[in-house]
Amino acid sequence: MTVPPLLTALDVDGAGAHPAAAALFGLAPADLVSGARLARAVRHAEHAGLTFVTFADAASPSVPGDPAQARLDAVTRAAFVARTTTAIGLVPEVPTTYPEPFHVATQLASLDLAASGRAGWLAAVTPGDAAPAAYGRAPVADLGREARDVVQVVRDLWDSWEDDAVIRDVATGRYVDRDRIHRVDFAGESFSVVGPLITPRPPQGQPVVLARAGDVAGPGRDGERLVDVVLVGGSGAAEARAAARAVVDGDPGARAVVEVQVVLHAAGRSGADRLAELDAGAAGPWAAGAALRHVGTPAGLVALLAELADDPAVAGVRLLAAELDADLPVLARDVLPALRADRRTAAPRGGATLRDHLGLTRPENRFAGAARATA
Amino acid sequence: MTTTDRTPDRAADADAAHPITRPDAQVHFGVFFQGVNHTTIWSDPESGSQTDFASFERVARTAERGLFDAFFLGEGLRLRESRGRLHDLDVVGRPDAITQLAALAAVTERIGLVATQNTTYNDPVDLARRLASLDVLSGGRAAWNVVTTDNAWTGENFRRGGYLDHARRYDRAEQVLATARRIWDAWPQGPDGRVARVEAHGDLVDVTIDPTTPRSPQGHPVIFQAGDSPQGRDFAARSADVIFSRHGSVLADALEFAADIRARAVAAGRPEDDVKVFPGTAIVVGDTPAEAEEKARWVARQQVTPATALHVVGTIWGEDLDGYDPDGPLPAHDPAVAELGGEGGSSTTGARTHEVAARWRALAEAEGLSIRDLVIRVSGERGFVGTPSAVADRLVQFVRTGAVDGFNLSPWLVPSGLDDVVDRVVPELQERGAYRTAYAGTTLREHLGLRAVARRAGTGAAGAREAALARV
Numbered sequence: 059m060t061v062p063p064l065l066t067a068l069d070v071d072g073a074g075a076h077p078a079a080a081a082l083f084g085l086a087p088a089d090l091v092s093g094a095r096l097a098r099a100v101r102h103a104e105h106a107g108l109t110f111v112t113f114a115d116a117a118s119p120s121v122p123g124d125p126a127q128a129r130l131d132a133v134t135r136a137a138f139v140a141r142t143t144t145a146i147g148l149v150p151e152v153p154t155t156y157p158e159p160f161h162v163a164t165q166l167a168s169l170d171l172a173a174s175g176r177a178g179w180l181a182a183v184t185p186g187d188a189a190p191a192a193y194g195r196a197p198v199a200d201l202g203r204e205a206r207d208v209v210q211v212v213r214d215l216w217d218s219w220e221d222d223a224v225i226r227d228v229a230t231g232r233y234v235d236r237d238r239i240h241r242v243d244f245a246g247e248s249f250s251v252v253g254p255l256i257t258p259r260p261p262q263g264q265p266v267v268l269a270r271a272g273d274v275a276g277p278g279r280d281g282e283r284l285v286d287v288v289l290v291g292g293s294g295a296a297e298a299r300a301a302a303r304a305v306v307d308g309d310p311g312a313r314a315v316v317e318v319q320v321v322l323h324a325a326g327r328s329g330a331d332r333l334a335e336l337d338a339g340a341a342g343p344w345a346a347g348a349a350l351r352h353v354g355t356p357a358g359l360v361a362l363l364a365e366l367a368d369d370p371a372v373a374g375v376r377l378l379a380a381e382l383d384a385d386l387p388v389l390a391r392d393v394l395p396a397l398r399a400d401r402r403t404a405a406p407r408g409g410a411t412l413r414d415h416l417g418l419t420r421p422e423n424r425f426a427g428a429a430r431a432t433a
Numbered sequence: 434m435t436t437t438d439r440t441p442d443r444a445a446d447a448d449a450a451h452p453i454t455r456p457d458a459q460v461h462f463g464v465f466f467q468g469v470n471h472t473t474i475w476s477d478p479e480s481g482s483q484t485d486f487a488s489f490e491r492v493a494r495t496a497e498r499g500l501f502d503a504f505f506l507g508e509g510l511r512l513r514e515s516r517g518r519l520h521d522l523d524v525v526g527r528p529d530a531i532t533q534l535a536a537l538a539a540v541t542e543r544i545g546l547v548a549t550q551n552t553t554y555n556d557p558v559d560l561a562r563r564l565a566s567l568d569v570l571s572g573g574r575a576a577w578n579v580v581t582t583d584n585a586w587t588g589e590n591f592r593r594g595g596y597l598d599h600a601r602r603y604d605r606a607e608q609v610l611a612t613a614r615r616i617w618d619a620w621p622q623g624p625d626g627r628v629a630r631v632e633a634h635g636d637l638v639d640v641t642i643d644p645t646t647p648r649s650p651q652g653h654p655v656i657f658q659a660g661d662s663p664q665g666r667d668f669a670a671r672s673a674d675v676i677f678s679r680h681g682s683v684l685a686d687a688l689e690f691a692a693d694i695r696a697r698a699v700a701a702g703r704p705e706d707d708v709k710v711f712p713g714t715a716i717v718v719g720d721t722p723a724e725a726e727e728k729a730r731w732v733a734r735q736q737v738t739p740a741t742a743l744h745v746v747g748t749i750w751g752e753d754l755d756g757y758d759p760d761g762p763l764p765a766h767d768p769a770v771a772e773l774g775g776e777g778g779s780s781t782t783g784a785r786t787h788e789v790a791a792r793w794r795a796l797a798e799a800e801g802l803s804i805r806d807l808v809i810r811v812s813g814e815r816g817f818v819g820t821p822s823a824v825a826d827r828l829v830q831f832v833r834t835g836a837v838d839g840f841n842l843s844p845w846l847v848p849s850g851l852d853d854v855v856d857r858v859v860p861e862l863q864e865r866g867a868y869r870t871a872y873a874g875t876t877l878r879e880h881l882g883l884r885a886v887a888r889r890a891g892t893g894a895a896g897a898r899e900a901a902l903a904r905v
Binding site: 086087088091096097117118119122123124125127130131134137139141142156157158159160161165167171172173174188191192193194219226228231232233234235236239248249250251252253254256257258 | 524
C-alpha cells in the first residue's frame with residue numbers, strides 16, 4: 059500500500075464518551091476531573107502511539123444539576139498536559155458560537171507555544187438555548203455562518219504577527235519590527251475585530267483546525283480552506299468511506315477523519331454486555347449520532363480500522379471510547395500494536411508538530427509583506 | 434509610569450522610629466512576570482526569550498525553589514500604541530495567562546498561579562469556569578487578579594465592543610466577581626447533592642448557568658486586586674483577598690497605604706487583616722553597598738534607554754521627540770494636549786500633562802537632569818538596594834511594622850532575574866526566622882494565610898451583599 063499511515067485519535071473527556079460512564083465511574087466528581095487522572099490518561103494515549111487526543115467540551119451539562127457531569131474547560135485541560143507529553147497532538151473542543159474569538163485565538167496560540175507546535179482546535183457549534191442564556195445574549199440563528207466568521211478571524215489573528223516580527227535590535231532599541239505586525243480589521247456578520255493578536259505567531263503558524271462535517275459554512279475569504287480536518291461518520295463503514303471521499307473530492311487538501319464509537323470486549327466481559335449495562339445506567343441508549351460504532355472484540359476493531367486505513371480517502375479515525383478506564387487499555391494492548399505491525403499506523407515522533415503528523419505544510423503568512431499594523 | 438521620587442533610602446533612620454507591631458510576621462514573596470513594559474531588560478545578552486515556555490518555567494521553578502507564595506502573569510488585550518503606532522521599544526506580546534499557568538501547573542508542585550483577567554471584556558461564565566479549571570487542575574493553587582478597562586480602543590477586539598463607561602467599570606467588576614463566586618459555590622457539599630443553577634440578572638451581567646466545575650481544595654481561586662484609585666481600593670476592601678499595590682519601597686508610604694486599606698476593610702464589615710497587602714517592588718543586591726548601588730544604576734539605565742526616555746517624555750508632551758537629545762534638556766515649550774486619553778493602552782491615561790511637565794521641569798532644573806536622567810528619576814520606586822543582609826533587614830522591618838504582608842517582585846531579567854533573591858536574600862530571611870523553610874500547606878490560600886472560604890451566598894453580611902449584587 060502507498061496509503062499514508064492512519065491517524066489515530068482518542069477523546070479523553072472524563073470517564074469516557076458514554077453518557078453513563080461518569081455515573082458508573084465510582085469516584086467523586088473532583089477525582090474524575092483531577093489533573094493526576096488527566097495526565098495519566100493522556101500519557102497512556104501517548105504511549106499507545108495515538109496521533110492526537112481531543113478534549114470534548116460544552117459549557118452546559120447534558121443533565122443539569124448532576125455532579126457526574128463534572129467537566130473542566132478544554133483548553134485549560136490541554137495546556138495542563140502540554141508539558142507532561144512530548145509527541146501526541148492536543149486538540150481541545152472550543153465552541154465558535156458565543157465565546158470571544160479574540161480570546162479563542164489567544165488561548166489556542168498560547169497552547170501551541172506551550173506544546174511546542176502540537177495544538178489543534180476542534181471548532182464546534184453550540185445549538186440550543188442554554189448557551190445564550192449563560193452568555194446573556196440572543197441565540198445565534200445561523201450557526202454555520204458564525205462558525206465561518208470565527209474560524210476566519212482566528213486564522214487572520216494567528217497570522218497578525220509575522221514569524222520574524224521580534225527583532226531585538228539593540229542598536230535602535232526596538233524589540234519588534236512594527237512593519238511585521240498587522241491589524242486584521244475583520245468585519246463579520248455579527249462582530250468585528252481590529253487586532254493584532256497579543257500573542258506572537260504560534261510555532262505551527264496556524265494550529266490545525268478540525269470540525270464536524272457541515273458545522274463550519276465554508277469556504278473562507280477568497281476561497282481559503284477554513285477546516286483542515288473534517289470529522290465524518292456514517293451508519294456503516296461503506297457510508298463513512300463515502301463521506302470521507304466526498305470531503306477529499308470537494309477539497310483534495312483537506313483530511314477526512316472517521317468517528318468511531320467503541321465498546322470493546324474487556325476484562326472478561328463482552329462489548330455487548332458492557333454496552334447494555336451502560337445504557338441501563340443512562341436515560342436511554344447511547345446515541346450513535348454521526349459516528350460509526352464498534353461493539354465487540356479487539357480483532358473486529360482491527361479489521362474495521364484496517365478497512366478504513368486502506369481507503370485513500372480516509373486519513374484517520376477518532377475513537378470515542380465508551381469508558382476510558384476499560385477501553386483504553388485494550389486499545390493500547392490489542393488494537394494499536396496490530397495496526398502498527400501491519401504498518402497501517404505510526405506512532406507520533408517527539409519533536410514533530412501536529413501538522414507534520416497530519417501531512418500538512420506550515421502555511422505562509424497571509425500578511426507577509428503587506429502594509430504595517432498601524433499606519 | 435508613576436511619578437514617585439526614586440530617592441535612595443535616606444529615610445531609613447527616620448523609619449527606625451516606626452514600632453514593631455507584628456514581631457512574628459513572616460516575609461512572603463510573589464513574582465510578577467512583567468512582560469510588556471520597560472521594567473524587563475530584553476537587550477542584555479543574559480536576557481532569554483520572552484515568548485518560549487522555557488523562560489516562564491525557569492522563573493516559576495526558581496520562585497518555587499525559593500518557597501514563594503505565587504507566580505503572577507499580567508494581561509493586556511490590545512498591543513500598546515503610541516500616537517497611532519505600535520509601541521516597539523519594550524517587550525511586545527505574551528501568552529494567555531490561564532493557558533500558560535495551566536501548563537506551568539503540571540511542572541510545579543506548590544507555588545500559587547495568579548492570572549490577571551479583565552472583567553470588562555470577558556464573559557463571567559467563561560472566566561469563572563476557566564479559573565475554576567485551573568484551580569482544580571493545580572490542586573488549589575489558582576488566583577485571579579481582577580482588572581478593568583474603560584476604553585473603547587481595547588473593546589475594538591471584542592464582540593461587545595467598548596460599551597462600558599469609566600464610572601461603571603467597577604460596577605461590572607463587582608457583578609462579574611459576585612457571579613463567579615456563586616458559580617464556584619454551586620457545587621454540592623455532600624455526596625448526594627445537586628449542582629445549583631445560578632441566575633444573575635444585574636444591569637451589567639445576565640447569566641443563567643448550570644455549572645460543571647467542582648470546587649478545588651482551596652474552595653475558590655484567591656482574588657487579587659491591583660487598582661490604586663479610591664474606587665479600586667474600596668473594591669479590594671469589599672471583595673479581594675490580596676491587594677497588589679505600588680506602595681512597597683518607602684516605609685512611611687507603605688504604612689499609610691496599609692492603614693487606609695485596613696480602615697476600608699473594617700468599613701466593609703471585614704476583620705482589618707482580611708485583605709493582604711502585597712506591593713510590587715524590586716530587589717538589587719551586591720556584595721557591598723557600593724556595588725549594589727552601582728548595579729541599581731546600571732539596571733535603571735538599561736531599563737530607560739535613550740529611545741525609551743524620549744518616548745516617556747514624548748507621551749506627556751503628546752509629540753514625537755525623536756529629534757531631541759536624550760542627554761539634553763526637556764522641550765522648552767509646553768505640552769500641546771492638556772489631558773491624555775485612553776488610546777494606546779498607556780498607564781498615563783488621564784494624566785494632566787501641564788502639571789506633570791511643570792513638575793518635571795522644576796525637578797530637572799533643581800538637580801540638573803537630562804531627559805534620560807529625569808525619566809530614570811521619576812520611573813517609579815527603585816525598590817530595595819543593598820547587601821543581602823541589609824535588604825533582608827529592611828524587608829523584615831516592612832513586614833513587622835505592619836506596612837505589608839509580602840512583596841510581589843519584578844525581576845528585570847528573564848529568566849535569570851530571580852536567582853539573586855532566591856540564593857542570597859531568602860537564606861538571610863530564614864536566618865532571621867522571618868521566612869518559611871518549607872511550604873506548610875498545599876494551596877495558595879494556605880501559603881498566604883487566608884481564612885478558608887465560607888459558603889458566601891446568604892451567609893454573613895458580605896455574603897448577603899454579594900448575593901444581592903449578583904441578583905439585582
